[in-house]
Amino acid sequence: MDMDPQALISLYRTMVTIRNFEEIGIYEMGQRRLSGSVHSSAGQEAVPTGICAHLTDSDSIASTHRGHGHCIAKGVDPKLMMAELFGRVTGTNKGKGGSMHIADMTKGMLGTNGVVAASVPLAVGAALTSSIKGTGQVSVAFFGDGGANQGVLHESMNLASVWKLPVLFVCENNQYAESTPVEYALSAENVADRGVGYNMPGVLVDGMDVFAVHEAAGAAVQRARSGQGPTLLECKTYRYYGHTVFDNPRSYRTEEEETYWRGRDPIQLFRTRTLEEGLLQASLLDSIDAEIEQLIRDAIKFADESPLPPEDDVYTDVYVEYPLDGLRRGASMTI
Ligand SMILES: Cc1ncc(C[n+]2csc(CCOP(=O)(O)OP(=O)(O)O)c2C)c(N)n1
Ligand SMILES: [Mg+2]
Known part of the structure; x- marks a missing residue:
């Protein structure tokens, strides 16, 4: 493997941060009965990690x-994210967004999004800006297998x-x-098969293997940066928990299936490969585990101790003053 130890460690740290954020953070949030729906990405860590390793702060993701996981892999501070989940004023979005509205423009993180596939055209818009300005920036649109069937995705891929x-x-x-299985809802065998309809490579990737994701993303980012256009990557992966924190029974799937996918755990696969190939030491990985667990516990403490947004701020940053010069001169409206 031609990856230096620092790059390997960085992949591991990112995956472990996501896992801890999802498992400890969401658990602690549940203990405090905080409101709002939260979706865990535990199990899917290899995808954002392998993709975002190729991006800089000036590249964007939607x-x-x-x-x-996307936010953490793109460099958003887990402490500020945790405060956002807890609805605190210290959060990435001052506690008013919550899990599905985390954005951090300083990191090129255009936003999590509650509307399925709605963020895809934002990434395309960012790519258009880059193309017009000739800045070489790349953007990434993340979406799910359900999102793959939304009309806006197809318009975006075509354009x-x-x-x-x-x-x-x-x-x-x-x-x-x-609760809808992909076999039921997808017209093609693979989402990647649809790339051909949009004249772009459609690449199938083992989404539990961070090295496979990293390699496929490297080629796609290189293709994008060199002006050759978009790529569709389909990463086969699995969420370990329910659709939301409220979906505990997961009655639409079997224990055998969950066991199979947990047997392909991305963090364990990473450990096995790097240890067997003598690339990293187990003691180092163990110390990273402990360090990251503490980081997440500190983030929870920070969130817990932060105040809620003041009542007087209820409309601040929610409505934008939009001057309608030229339409109704002198008038303004809120949108
Ligand atoms: C436009 C729209 N339709 C329906 C919903 C309700 N909804 C929220 S998540 C979801 C399933 C999305 O599945 P997928 O794209 O595979 O993402 P996953 O939850 O598996 O990560 C649905 C139907 C929504 N939020 N937005
Ligand atoms: Mg899905």
Whole structure:
């Protein structure tokens, strides 16, 4: 494997941060009975990690309702994210967004999004800006297997292909859209098969293997940066928990199936490979585990101790003053 130890460690740290954020953070949130729906991406860590390793802060990503992993992989501070989940004023979005509205423009994180596939055209828009300005920035649109059937995705892929925009369409196929199995709802065998209809490569990737994701993303990012246009990546993966924190029974799937996928755990696969190949030491990985667990516990403490947004701020940052110069001169409206 031609990856230096620092790059390997960085992949591991990101995956472990996501896992801890999802498992400890969401558990602690549940203990405090905080409101709002939260979607865990535990199990899917390899996808955002392998993709975002190729991006810089000036590249953009647009995310989904299951977006904590995307944010962390793109460099958003887990402490500020946790405060956002807890609805605190110290959060990424001052506590008013919650899990499905985390954004951090300083990191090129355009937003998690509660509307399925709605963030896809945002990534295409960012790619269009890059293309017009000639800045070489790349953007990534993440969406699920359910999102793969939304009309807006197809419009976005078509336009991006026609204009050869520097964008990656990354489908995280976690086998279900809420309780609907992908086999039931998808017209093609694979989402990747649809790339041909938009004249772009459609690449099937083992989404539990961070090295496979990293390699496929490297080629797609290189293609985008060099002006050759978009790529569709379909990463086959699995969410370990229910659709939301309220979906505990998961009655639409079997224990055998869950056991199979947990047997392909992305963090364990990473450990096995790097240890067997003598690339990293177990003691180092163990110390990273402990360090990250503490980081997440500190984030929870920070969130817990932060105040709620003041009542007087209820409309601040919610409505935008939009001057309608030229339409109704002198008038303004809120949108
Ligand atoms: C436009 C729209 N339709 C329906 C919903 C309700 N909804 C929320 S998540 C979801 C399933 C999405 O499945 P998928 O795209 O596979 O993402 P996953 O939850 O598996 O990560 C649905 C139908 C929504 N939020 N937005
Ligand atoms: Mg899904």
